Amino acid sequence: MKNIKFFLVAFIAASSLFFYSCESDDNNQDLTAEIDAPTDVDIIFSITQDNSGLVTISPSGKSVSRFEVFYGDGSSESAILALGENAQRNYSEGTFPVRVVATSLNGQTAEVVKNLTVSFREPENLEVTINRSASSNFGVSVTATADFETSFEVTFGEDPDADPITFLEGEVVNYDYSSTGSYDITVTALSGGAATTEVTEVVIIEDPVVLPLDFESSTLDYGLIPFEANGSIVDNPDISAGNRSNKVVSLEKVGGQTFGGIVVPLSGPIDFSGAQSFRMKTWSPMPIGTVVTFKLENADGTISSPDYTATTTVQNEWESLFFDTTGLDTTQPFSRFVVFFDLGNAPTGDVNYFDDIELAASPAVVLPLNFEDDRRQFDIGTNNGAFSIVSNPFPTTANNSSRVGQFDRPSTGPNNFALVAIVVDQAPTFDANTTFTLKVYSPRAGLPVWLKVERVGNNSLFQEVTNVTTTVANAWETLTFENFSGNTTEDLRNVVIFFDPxxxxxAAETIYIDELTQTN
Known part of the structure; x- marks a missing residue:
């Protein structure tokens, strides 16, 4: 057992003289005043595996100048240790509350008490729990319980030369495998003596291709099957607000056939217990109105769905297309997609792209935000007013949309914060030049209209513009929102429009809105 109390007393005394001298030179400034109290104080026990009961006690912590270890075995003895030192003690079998008091240079203390169990009996009732990581297909976590154990060791079966990881009951050991495969996880319960108990369980690490499907993984084998076409996973040619993925699928029809496409396999049948239609992001240089065809098949292609189609609405931009599969026989084991661009027409040399295939009940709610597609399902909230989607009551050249949003603002007195909030599926981007436009039909000129884009569930994170007003009454006009201010630019999807808040x-007012567009 190492006892260095005398050395520390001498060191502290010398340090005190030094600090006193410094205080004289620095107008009596206390140089220890800023030293933190000890934190993260912990104890690690290492029990010799020879039934001798010899235990090495290793304290640790932050902002510590010394430790005092109290053995918890009924004696009054203790050991004074410097940072990095340890103490040794022979124990009989039993449980001992070992206490460590950590002291900082300015005399502040913190302590921890940890039970040391010394047992030389072979551990019994060893139970091992292995859980899969929620964030990675390659991650596992291990916990264990047993009777008469002092600690555990675990190996994960990937590297035969790796040292076992030691842990205690109640602790969790996390591990990430580097590749798929079958591995033996072995947990050994240690008794404090020579006796041990061991359990081995097999874990199979898989990286399945499932929905929602993107193409970002560097470990997945996506198994794409192009036919009469060149198709592969490539860098996103247009990382933008429409699609921030790094990797997407490219597809170019080649040869003399008109049906070139690509098969996208999944690892198993699609679960249709929720939504039964699909969304897919596309990017095409072909003319607006190009038909994108989407169908489903079973694993070997002997069962297939009807063709479902959507048409592009932009050119050289990412957009989200919706494939309405109403009537699909969802009892079939569909486990792969087939995607075509411009099916039935000869190859043009154009390279098209797609990404982010997902089950969905309706088309995506994205910018530019309008109300033309009656299949969209909006997540809408209001305050001091009512919102509805109606036929455009005043179609003009300034806004010839067939459907618009109607906000009915009641007579509620001052500071009513009348607003409508609409959640979009894809967060817009913000920088110093961000600009939005909104078409508004107001019953009066001078109506303040504020635009705030905030984090869903946390309206304290936002970007906003609060200095825009209407300039005409009873006519459509386009308002411009620029010079946004706020405290974050990330993941803002709740679009809030205030009306003279x-x-x-x-008197009650009815205000119409349409086509919220990010122009820059």
Whole structure:
């Protein structure tokens, strides 16, 4: 057992003289005042595996100048240790509350008490729990319990030369495999003596291709099968607000056939217990109105669905297309997709792209935000007013949309914060030049209209513009929102539009909105 109390007393005394001298030179400034109290104080026990009961006690912590170890075995003895030192003690079988008091240079203390169990009996009732990681297909976690154990060791079966990892009951050991395969996880319960108990369980690490499907993984084998086409996973040619993925699928029809496409396999049948239609992001240089065809097949292609189609609405931009599969026989074991661009027409040399295939009940709610597609399912909230989607009551050249949003603002007095909030599926980007436009039909000129884009579930994270007003009454006009201010630019999907939020109202008003567009 190492006892260095005398050395520490001498060191502290010398240090005190030094600090006193410094205080004289620095106007009596206390140089220890800023030293933190000890934190993260812990104890590690290492029990010799020879039934001798010899235990090495290793304290640790932050902002520590010394430790004092109290053995917890009924004696009054203790050991003074410097940072990095340890103490040794022979124990009989039993459980001992070992206490460590950590002291900082300025005398602040913190302590921890940890039970040391010394047992030389072979551990019994060893139970091992292996859980899969929620964030990685390659991760596992291991915990264990047993009777008469002092600690555990675990190996994960990937590297035969790796040292076992030691842990205690109640602790969790996390491990990430580097590749798929079958591995033996072995947990050994240690008794404090020579006796041990061991359990081995087999874990199979898989990296399945499942929905929602993107193409970002560097470990997945996506198994794409192009036919009469060149198709592969490539760098995203247009990382933008429409699609921030790094990797996407490219598809170019070649040869003399008109049906070139690509098969996208999944690892198993699709689960249709929820939504039964699909969304897919596409990017095409071909003319607006190009038909994108999407169908489902079983694993060997002997069972197939009807063809489902959607048409592009932009050119050289990412957009989300919706494939309405109403009537699909969802009892079939569909486990792969087939994607075509411009099916039935000869190859043009154009390279098209797609990404992010997912089950969905309706088309995506994205910018530019309009109300033309009656299949969209909006997540809408209001305050001091009511919102509905109606036929455009005043179609003009300024706004000839067939459907618009209607906000009915009641007479509620001052500071009513009348608003409508609409959640979009894809967060817009923000920088110093970000600009939005919104078409508004107001019953009066001078109506303040605020635009705030905030984090869903946390309206304290936002970007906003609060200085825009209407300039005409009873006519459509386009308002511009620029010079946004706020405290974050990440993951803002709740679009909130305020109507004269601080103004008093003496009479009810109806205001119409349409086509919220990010122009920059």
């Amino acid at each position: 601080l103004g008093a109202t003496s």
